[in-house]
Amino acid sequence: MADTEHTQFKIAYTIARADMQHLFTALHARGYETIGPTVRDGVVVYDVVENVDELPAGWADEQEGGYYRLHPGNDGALFGYTTGPQAWKRYLFPPIMRMWQARRSDNGFEIVVEERTPPIYAFIGVRACELHAIQIQDRVFLDGPYVDAEYKRRRDNAFIVAVNCGRASGTCFCVSMGTGPAAGPGYDLALTEIVDQDTHCFIVDVGSEQGASILLDVPHRPATRAETERAAAIVEATAAHMGRTLETTGxxxxxxxxxxxxxxxxxxxxxxxxxxxxxxxxxxxxxxxxxxxxxxxxxxxxxxxxxxxxxxxxxxxxxxxxxxxxxxxxxxxxxxxxxxxxxxxxxxxxxxxxxxxxxxxxxxxxxxxxxxxxxxxxxxxxxxxxxxxx
Ligand code: SF4
Ligand code: SF4
Structure with missing residues (x-):
């Protein structure tokens, strides 16, 4: 989990598409279970993703009110979709969980407290709005007088690889809510995918010491000025093409x-x-x-x-x-x-x-x-x- 008092590392790096599997390998070597986007039943879902080839390469979604379709593209972008029906909350706050058991004993009953080994997740492909959503749930489960112990264990262990959005769907309005499309503080690594005619790479921002440590095990080089400007332009173009707006004043x-x-x-x-x-x-x-x-x-x-x-x-x-x-x-x-x-x-x-x-x-x-x-x-x-x- 990235530091709450996040320090934005100013130097950006570049990882070639061909080296992205090393990111998975580095995370696995540190004991992380990698959860990321993959295509199933015609939608992008979040599931265990062991290999870069399981990511939704080339798939893009089309969304409107009551409408979702995935279309195969030919650019090979790993993160060319926007969001699917699932959110990361299913991993941080499981939809069904046993809290405790009670067993009858000679004198009445005894409570058996659940003892779980907390999962150690690396979330790959967390969008800016989703990162904000996680931080909103942090306020609910961590910042109040009653801390949700299971949420805390999962959250404390989580490593977050954010992805800045390269396109917006017809129902996106993160700009109105001030939550995207560029990932804000709270990630360990943030990627911006560049897919051009002769280039496919990721511009990487490091958001935590853990992120810096993982990056050491992934082949990378300092990003060029042209690459960082291209990455910024991609996110700006996404911001300019939101599908919806919502006026929040008052x-x-x-x-x-x-x-x-x-x-x-x-x-x-x-x-x-x-x-x-x-x-x-x-x-x-x-x-x-x-x-x-x-x-x-x-x-x-x-x-x-x-x-x-x-x-x-x-x-x-x-x-x-x-x-x-x-x-x-x-x-x-x-x-x-x-x-x-x-x-x-x-x-x-x-x-x-x-x-x-x-x-x-x-x-x-x-x-x-x-x-x-x-x-x-x-x-x-x-x-x-x-x-x-x-
Ligand atoms: S999704 Fe929500 S708003 Fe839409 S029909 Fe179901 S309950 Fe109503
Ligand atoms: S648009 Fe807002 S209310 Fe609707 S699902 Fe996303 S976060 Fe929830």
Missing amino acids: LKELLYRNFDHPQWDALAERCLTCGNCTLVCPTCFCHTLEDVTDLTGQTAERWRKADSCFNLSFSFISSGSVRASARSRYRQWMTHKLATWVDQFGTFGCVGCGRCITWCPVGIDITAAAATLREDDIGQPQVEPIHQMA
């Missing part, structure tokens, strides 16, 4: 004063309350706890499972579900992302990755929903959000 207040906007009814007519948007979102972390027993009654277990604020059961209390309607659940999700999250954690809960737009089966678009509120601000007086339920 956004929190805009949402707070529009709890009764008619748009919530219109969105509710479309929303299937499927929860896809929360599953794919790299910052969403809602979960539930389930207790189960075996048939003999000798053992009980407590499991943590990913949940969604779109599930009726998520807000169930003694008298029923607090948010019974699709209207209240969509409004809750969007208001949390763009308003109450700011009050809770000092940042938006959205990094502009666009996943919730792409993977919404009916193409509901958080940027369009925010724009509608801004265009038709009914300006009701601010109320305390915690009391807004139905």
